[in-house]
Amino acid sequence: MERRVRASQKRQRLTAAAARVLHEQGMERTTLADIAREAGVPVGNVYYYFKTKDELVRAALAEHRTRLDELTGRLGRLPDPRDRLKGLVEAWAARRESAARYGCPTGTLAVELGKRTDGTLDAEAGAVLRRLLDWTAAQFRALNLPAPDDLALTLVSGYQGMSLLANALREPDIVSREGERLLRWLDSLQPVHE
Known part of the structure; x- marks a missing residue:
């Protein structure tokens, strides 16, 4: 048991x-x-758990999915969907230094994997991003906003764009400024009245 x-x-x-x-x-x-x-382990141990680099990439994508699920789980406890979306933007802004240095963890990996022609890992990275889009669209839907899938695409694209630009220009302030703009945009959205 201890060994396991x-x-x-x-x-x-x-x-x-x-x-x-x-x-x-x-x-x-x-x-x-x-x-x-x-990880602080001998390199030989890596091969015991992961036979190839692709297996490690797959595990890293699972880690990104887990982190996303933890974040959306915490945000899901907020009673108001708009506050959940704003919390998401605030979580992105809190990682502005990392975004400026390395970009979005999942987005940058998805771009790298998309350039390969030898596997399905690009689809797995896309699945993590799809999970974020689906969660975001569900929040817009709960707010009774028109075109929730399009709004989700706008929000997630905004994050990917600000991460890319902050990384390319090495300017964390881009994430802060765009995050503030996204928060104002979220506040401006009005539900459909029937």
Whole structure:
């Protein structure tokens, strides 16, 4: 039992390390040794849990999905859908330094994976982003706003755009300014009255 717990903890450390290192260095520059070092485990142990780099990327995507689910779970406890959406924007703004340095964790990985022609990992990255879009659309729907899927696309695109520009220009203030604009936009949206 103790051995299984330790093995599970080691695998989790490797998964979290993969998500961090892939975000910070990108897929092409990241080696299994980089991930092992970040996780504090011998490089040989990486191969025990993950046979290929793609398996580690898949685990990192699962970590991104878990983090998204944790965030939306916390936000889901807020009674007002508009406050949930605003909380999402505020969570993005709180990570402005990271966005300026490395971009969006899932978005940048999705872009990298989209350039590969040898697998399905790009679709898995897209599935994490789709999960965010679906959650966001559900909040707009709960507010009885017209075209909730389009509004979700606008909001998530706004985040991806501000992350990309903040990263390209190395200006965290872009995330702050655009985050404020998105908060004002959310406040301006009015429900459909029947």
